[in-house]
Amino acid sequence: MEPADSGSDSFRRGVRLGLPYAAAGFLLSLSFGVLAREAGFSAAQAIVTSAIVFAGSAQFAVVSILLGGGGLLPAVAAAGLMNARFLAMGIALAPSLPGGALKRAAQGQTVVDASWVHANRGDGTFDRWLLFGSTAPQYVTWFLGTTVGALAGDSLFDPERFGLDAIFPAFFFVLLIGEVKDRRTRLVALIGGAIALALVPFTPPGVPILAASTAALIGLAR
Amino acid sequence: MNIWVLIVLVAVVTAAIKAAGPIALGGRELPPWFSSVVAVMPGAVLAALVVTTALANGDELSVGPDTAGVAAAGIVAWRGGSVITCVLVAAAVTAGLRAI
Numbered sequence: 472m473e474p475a476d477s478g479s480d481s482f483r484r485g486v487r488l489g490l491p492y493a494a495a496g497f498l499l500s501l502s503f504g505v506l507a508r509e510a511g512f513s514a515a516q517a518i519v520t521s522a523i524v525f526a527g528s529a530q531f532a533v534v535s536i537l538l539g540g541g542g543l544l545p546a547v548a549a550a551g552l553m554n555a556r557f558l559a560m561g562i563a564l565a566p567s568l569p570g571g572a573l574k575r576a577a578q579g580q581t582v583v584d585a586s587w588v589h590a591n592r593g594d595g596t597f598d599r600w601l602l603f604g605s606t607a608p609q610y611v612t613w614f615l616g617t618t619v620g621a622l623a624g625d626s627l628f629d630p631e632r633f634g635l636d637a638i639f640p641a642f643f644f645v646l647l648i649g650e651v652k653d654r655r656t657r658l659v660a661l662i663g664g665a666i667a668l669a670l671v672p673f674t675p676p677g678v679p680i681l682a683a684s685t686a687a688l689i690g691l692a693r
Numbered sequence: 694m695n696i697w698v699l700i701v702l703v704a705v706v707t708a709a710i711k712a713a714g715p716i717a718l719g720g721r722e723l724p725p726w727f728s729s730v731v732a733v734m735p736g737a738v739l740a741a742l743v744v745t746t747a748l749a750n751g752d753e754l755s756v757g758p759d760t761a762g763v764a765a766a767g768i769v770a771w772r773g774g775s776v777i778t779c780v781l782v783a784a785a786v787t788a789g790l791r792a793i
Contacts, residue, residue, distance in 0.1 A: 561714025576712035597729020634787030637762035641783035663737030683741030
């Protein structure tokens, strides 16, 4: 299962691939820091959230639920549903991780969307060192951006006024364009997007994304 | 509500979800069908993330300045723009439309 190529080369390549996404992540986490303060978090609470949760879409889901007047359980449930896609991504990654269950679980924590896409070799396996490398700078800027946003608070600016809410989808769009290389991947993306859009009015946020991952079953067609 | 409790719960739920696959399925041989599905999965997940973050507001579909910003970023990305360029274009177009 261990690939022959050295881990440190893959790690360095991962860092290079992750850096631009880390820069974009800085802006995202900056707006998370501001929104978290608006939702009643202290600066320390916002920063700790980014440090120990480190899952952008779930963090934004929690904050938007609190801002909408929701309570503890709806917020935790929304975070779980937003993260549901990591279940599918973790299952896909699992066979590429060596070691015992605990070690594999720890390695699985390093998955974020961009690094998981970067590490996917396209043959069903993942380069785990590339995964770690791509995640590393993204973790650092996620923490730094939150710190700046949380300390500046809403005295600094209104994220929506500066269009920062458009950064999240744009971030995923760039990753998507890199993934749709041929007819099959384009078809999978179209169907995945359609499944998600169709489910939005009927399911809690997050479920449409998990459901969309079933579009990958088209990979089974010859 | 105690926000610290909320933070710890969200962290635990997130960690459990990320750990589930690697714990249950690690260290096994890949059946060939598994590889074919995994290979195309990023496109499905990413497309879903794009449409839900650009077009959905909770459980409603909504089109606004941010949708236009994301579309502009998509065009830049399609033409080979870097992720930084794309997110800046998305933010600039969205902010510009809101300022009008």
